[in-house]
Amino acid sequence: MATTNDIKNGTVLRIDGQLWTVIEFQHVKPGKGGAFVRTKMKNVTSGKSVDRTFNAGLKIETANVDKRDMQYLYKDGEDFIFMDTSTYDQMPVSAAVVGDAVNYMLENLTVTVATNDGIPLYVELPASVVLEITYTEPGLQGDRSTGGTKPATVETGAEIQVPLFLEQGTKVKVDTRDGSYLGRVTD
Numbered sequence: 001m002a003t004t005n006d007i008k009n010g011t012v013l014r015i016d017g018q019l020w021t022v023i024e025f026q027h028v029k030p031g032k033g034g035a036f037v038r039t040k041m042k043n044v045t046s047g048k049s050v051d052r053t054f055n056a057g058l059k060i061e062t063a064n065v066d067k068r069d070m071q072y073l074y075k076d077g078e079d080f081i082f083m084d085t086s087t088y089d090q091m092p093v094s095a096a097v098v099g100d101a102v103n104y105m106l107e108n109l110t111v112t113v114a115t116n117d118g119i120p121l122y123v124e125l126p127a128s129v130v131l132e133i134t135y136t137e138p139g140l141q142g143d144r145s146t147g148g149t150k151p152a153t154v155e156t157g158a159e160i161q162v163p164l165f166l167e168q169g170t171k172v173k174v175d176t177r178d179g180s181y182l183g184r185v186t187d
Contacts, residue, residue: 005027015061019063023039036055065114065115066115067113068085068113070084071083099122103179105125129173130173131155131174148164172185
């Protein structure tokens with residue numbers, strides 16, 4: 001058990017059986033009345049954000065979240081199989097936990113898997129990944145590097161917007177947070 005004085009950014013709290021990550025916190029000591037801690041928290045499983053205020057010195061339950069670098073191996077039915085890069089132990093992670101990360105995961109990609117008591121909570125991708133365009137409409141004569149965009153399907157099956165001049169088979173760098181095109185990659 002900890003107190004509200006121990007709250008820091010990144011602390012994971014267990015409130016009403018759910019896990020919440022502290023995004024922002026502020027210790028407030030008004031001129032009148034008792035001190036309190038104002039927090040902005042994000043639900044670990046659903047991603048929902050809430051603002052919550054705690055009285056100073058209140059006992060709170062913290063949760064131990066273990067983050068490990070793991071390598072994505074393959075998909076087995078509805079589960080994704082990850083391997084701990086230090087112990088070589090394999091862990092199945094459900095599609096619900098992986099979520100939208102599946103759009104940017106290739107086999108052998110190293111990701112961070114967060115667990116609590118051996119239960120996977122979420123998968124954290126690197127900031128960007130390199131993917132190959134498997135299908136896009138051909139560019140037209142006169143297309144420039146500055147101008148419009150067109151949809152392109154990458155090797156994971158995700159659809160992203162790319163500049164008009166890019167062709168099928170081109171490797172591109174993609175931002176995993178919002179799926180935006182970051183640039184061409186040359187081998």
